[in-house]
Amino acid sequence: MISSLQQQYIGFLNTPQLLFNPDEFPYSNFQLTEVRENLPKDFKMPDSIRLGQRMEVLMEAALSSHRYQILSKNLQVIAKKQTLGELDFIVKDLTLKKTIHLEMVYKFYFYRPELTGSWIDKLIGPNAKDALRFKLNKLKSHQFPILYRTETANYLKTLDLKAEKLLQQMSFKAQIYLPLNHKINEVEISKDPIQGFYFRLEELEFFNKTDFSFYIPSKNDWVSAPILKTTQTDRFSVFYKKINAALKEQRSCMFWVFESDTKVQRHFATWW
Template identity: 35%
Template sequence: MLGKRAERFFEIAINQDEDYKFLAGNLQIIHEKQTLGEFDFFLKEKASNQIFHVELVYKFYVYDPDFENELDCWIGPNRKDSLIRKIKRLKEHQLPLLFREESSDSLKKFQLNPESIQQKVCFKANLFIPKRFQHQTFLHINNDCIVGFWIHSNEFTKAEYGSFQFYSPKKKNWPIEPEQNQTWKNFDEINSEIEYLFQHKKAALLWMKKDTQTFERFFVVWW
């Protein structure tokens, strides 16, 4: 759901951009009743007439230091996804799809020639690191993508967090800045929501309001 919302925002942005023309989006490749994949976007740069195939990625990852290599440490907050897995799928499936024979008929409908198309990946990520790592710099990612921290459930204590206000947004609203929120709950109220999510093995993304000017985002994970 997050990815689809991001795609719609991307399409709106391109349609308002004077430098690019939107040619096609969400182009599915179906062969013998089997869906082989989908192209996110085809764009044309107006100045050069260069056509681009753009794959858009929008992800939330937490850093699990238990893995040996830094890039392996970036995983989904529910441990069902990972940065490495996504990169592998892009390299081995999504980008090569442009040159598969089964894609040719669909591309011809839009007068798209794979040999003259450049491929790009727009990878947007919201990264959350362990609270004790908040002052650490990471070598292999864009550190500007770090937007918050994460903690285990036993670290979310009333002694440390009881004086603040919270809100746990639905997943479709995860990208929103917490400053925009108007409804806030106390520690006990939000703890009940966390427990409900944990019963379904879902991490809780929390917006925390410390005062009228100070807001933070963090995950409380169930694992």
């Protein structure tokens, strides 16, 4: 049986990137290729770290292949005892013979068609606190420019690097969920990141059918593709009580819907 960590790793590798035109975001996508498909046998995930940090650990595992050389990870730039920021990865692509400052993001977003603006303005996190527009602005105004700060030069010097010689790229992996009954062809986004729908509590009655069973994965498993056959599922009444309790605490939850041993979907339930 595949371990949960391996399942998370597979899900991470298979999660599509968001695609931006240069006017929307000036940094190109990092193309992760020729990676190891299985985690090393001695792989360990640090305890008690946030989901975003877990994705960085999985990215590090993916980069540990014959094609890439990781020169630096989470390089903190500090001046006068104040942390100015950090560079996620500095990676040497041995095939292309390029050194890359790589920033990485892994996000879950709800598409909110009622909001004004472009598709970027309509993607909001599951608990309504995390907006794609805000994230892109922070990356452009703060995260990527750190490379060119004078304080960073000394750190790069220890790696025998100069900022102007580095290519800056982004890996922005995301899962996007649409409102119930919203048609995919009405969304001005690449279809690949669209994984399912989000439901308010009363809309979950849509699934109250005898041939459906349900599973609520832990947050660490949100990145995983739903696991067939080995998952212990609930009937609708039990599932509904669990979801209702979570939503009362204002916590949006991913859930998996099993229609058969071979067909499964993933969606979100939301409190707002």
